[in-house]
Amino acid sequence: MKIDSIKNGIVLDHITAGKSMEIYRLLGLDSLECSVALIKNVHSSKMGKKDIIKIDADIPLNLDAIGYVDPGVTIDIIRDGQLVEKKNISLPTTITNVIFCKNPRCITSTEQELPHVFRLTDVGNKVFRCMYCETKETN
Amino acid sequence: MRSLIDIQELSVEEINDLVKCAEDIIANPAKYSEMCKGKKLATLFFEPSTRTRLSFEAAMYELGGNVLSVSSAASSSAAKGESVADTAKTISSYADIIAMRHPKEGAPLVAAMNATIPVINAGDGGHNHPTQTLADILTIHCEKGRLDNMTIGLCGDLKFGRTVHSLISAMSRYENVKFYLISPDELKVPSYVKKDILKKNNVEYVQTSDLEGSISELDVLYMTRVQKERFFNEEDYLRLKDSYILTPDKLKTAKPDLSILHPLPRVNEIAVAIDDDPRACYFKQVYYGKIMRMSLILKLLEVVK
Numbered sequence: 001m002k003i004d005s006i007k008n009g010i011v012l013d014h015i016t017a018g019k020s021m022e023i024y025r026l027l028g029l030d031s032l033e034c035s036v037a038l039i040k041n042v043h044s045s046k047m048g049k050k051d052i053i054k055i056d057a058d059i060p061l062n063l064d065a066i067g068y069v070d071p072g073v074t075i076d077i078i079r080d081g082q083l084v085e086k087k088n089i090s091l092p093t094t095i096t097n098v099i100f101c102k103n104p105r106c107i108t109s110t111e112q113e114l115p116h117v118f119r120l121t122d123v124g125n126k127v128f129r130c131m132y133c134e135t136k137e138t139n
Numbered sequence: 140m141r142s143l144i145d146i147q148e149l150s151v152e153e154i155n156d157l158v159k160c161a162e163d164i165i166a167n168p169a170k171y172s173e174m175c176k177g178k179k180l181a182t183l184f185f186e187p188s189t190r191t192r193l194s195f196e197a198a199m200y201e202l203g204g205n206v207l208s209v210s211s212a213a214s215s216s217a218a219k220g221e222s223v224a225d226t227a228k229t230i231s232s233y234a235d236i237i238a239m240r241h242p243k244e245g246a247p248l249v250a251a252m253n254a255t256i257p258v259i260n261a262g263d264g265g266h267n268h269p270t271q272t273l274a275d276i277l278t279i280h281c282e283k284g285r286l287d288n289m290t291i292g293l294c295g296d297l298k299f300g301r302t303v304h305s306l307i308s309a310m311s312r313y314e315n316v317k318f319y320l321i322s323p324d325e326l327k328v329p330s331y332v333k334k335d336i337l338k339k340n341n342v343e344y345v346q347t348s349d350l351e352g353s354i355s356e357l358d359v360l361y362m363t364r365v366q367k368e369r370f371f372n373e374e375d376y377l378r379l380k381d382s383y384i385l386t387p388d389k390l391k392t393a394k395p396d397l398s399i400l401h402p403l404p405r406v407n408e409i410a411v412a413i414d415d416d417p418r419a420c421y422f423k424q425v426y427y428g429k430i431m432r433m434s435l436i437l438k439l440l441e442v443v444k
Contacts, residue, residue: 105264107245111222114249122335132245133266 009034010061011076012053017041019070020051026065026098029055064092068099068128093120095128099137106133141439142251142258146269146305151312157273158280160443161427161434165281168201171433174442175204181234182208183226183250184261186242190403191261191270194425195238198432202442207234227254236440238432239263257439259432265301271402272305273435274428279310279359281427282398282420286310290356292319295363295383295408298326302402303363307332311342318344319353323379325370350383355392360385362401362421364408386410393418400424 015023020038029036034057044050058077066073067089077085100116101108108114108130118128118137128137143149149157164171180199184192187210196206207230223241227250230237237254239247240261247260247267262268280286291310297303297320307328310316318337320328327346337344347353354360365383370376384407385399401409401421413419437443 103244105242105244105266107223107241107243107249107263110243111224111249113222113224130245132248133264134244 005081006035006054006056006078007081009057009078010055010059011078012055012066013050013074013076014044014047015051015053015073016070017047017049017051020053022069023066023073024053026069027062029053032057032059034059062098063087063089064095065098067092068095091120091123091126094118094131099128101130101133101135102138103130103133103135106130106135108132142247142254142260143269143435143439144248144251144258144260145267146272146309149269154273154276154309155286157431157434157438158277158286160437161277161430162281164430164433171202171437173203174437175199175202175440178202178204178236178440178442179234180204180206180436181230181237182206182210182261183230183237184208184210184240185246186240187211188240188262190425191240192238194429195259195261195270195432198429198436201429202433202436204235204436223249224253226250227258231255236436259435259439265299268301268305270428270432270435271302272309273431274424275302275306275361275400275402276309277427277431278400278420278424279398282423283358283396287314287316289315289358290317290319291359291361292321292350292353292357293328293361293363294321294350294385295365296326297322297328297363299366300363303328303361304332306361308336311336311340316342318342319357320344320346321348321350321353321383323348323365323375323382325375325379326365348382350385351389351392354389354397355394357397358394359398359400360393362399362408364406384408384410385413387412387416390416390418 024038037054039052041049042052071089071091073089075087076083096115096117099118108116117131119131121127121129182192182195199206223246231254236257238259238261239250241263244264244266247258247263251258260267260269293303362385365380367376397418398420399418
């Protein structure tokens with residue numbers, strides 16, 4: 001299968017196979033006007049299988065959201081057909097408005113304007129807790 | 140400017156400092172009687188709590204300060220839909236420090252993030268209640284003369300009791316503290332408390348449902364109420380409720396210098412007959428709570444260093 005290379009835009013590479021749709025939704029890529037290619041189960045010598053997302057525009061990305069879903073992703077910035085920057089993502093220590101607190105006793109349940117902030121409290125087990133009520137995320 | 144939202148924000152040194160200041164207040168009350176003259180404490184209580192609110196207000200009056208009070212959500216602008224953030228910003232123009240109780244977890248944190256004055260969490264739902272833990276710590280220190288090298292029994296509802304989790308968290312940081320976690324199976328300490336606090340800090344603990352069998356080991360017994368609504372069926376509740384009521388009979392094998400604590404209010408989990416026992420400390424604990432709140436107000440207002 002052949003997907004055209006992009007001239008100016010972003011490539012999200014090394015996505016764990018099967019996680020590209022989650023990243024697609026979380027980044028709101030469905031609302032973009034430009035071409036977006038979501039390629040699943042691409043052969044990878046390092047990972048066996050991987051997913052790739054190609055975005056044919058230079059848009060701001062929520063790196064924390066990507067890091068939350070899949071901290072192994074690499075981001076390639078393409079300008080004039082050339083790779084100009086490569087970013088490695090890591091697990092974020094804080095994420096804002098990426099996941100939402102479902103605890104009905106949390107202050108965020110009644111105050112709609114508050115940002116939903118989650119903090120990484122256990123790196124080993126990738127546990128995020130709500131900053132306000134400390135409820136563990138269940139998304 | 141600093142606030143107190145969660146007991147874990149305080150280092151052992153800071154807790155020890157608060158205890159030291161509290162003991163000086165007990166020894167020299169006159170020295171502190173004008174220290175907050177001209178300062179105002181706003182007690183914003185969006186859910187009912189006579190005890191904690193009066194404790195804060197008495198603390199401020201004993202420091203020579205004044206109090207502005209909201210004692211229910213219905214009588215405040217929250218009833219008109221004002222956000223916690225806006226309330227905190229507004230009150231910052233009226234008072235020097237806020238004590239806030241709110242039914243929603245995290246509300247005092249939101250207040251602290253928006254106020255320009257210190258905010259003390261006076262209880263946010265079932266989440267945090269740091270000044271209760273400070274009261275418990277001062278009680279233990281005054282009664283035992285130390286905060287390390289002791290065995291603490293926690294009895295009753297260890298699953299939902301926020302005071303229990305905070306006390307475990309605070310006391311786990313002292314040397315050679317061992318816990319007896321005494322509760323029915325239905326109300327055991329949650330696994331995250333054991334994993335994130337006890338095991339992480341290599342704290343020794345015994346989990347048991349037998350109060351009588353473990354009481355002889357204890358230096359401190361912290362009682363909490365076993366509430367009927369926590370059980371799935373009434374049969375279990377009726378079977379277990381009396382096991383966790385402290386009576387003179389159950390104290391027969393206890394150490395003569397045991398200290399019995401309870402965050403209050405008590406319903407029936409400590410027999411009234413025990414009130415006159417010199418080991419009963421739960422009413423002294425109320426007094427220590429007020430003193431510790433005085434100490435905290437002084438520190439947060441930077442009246443004392």
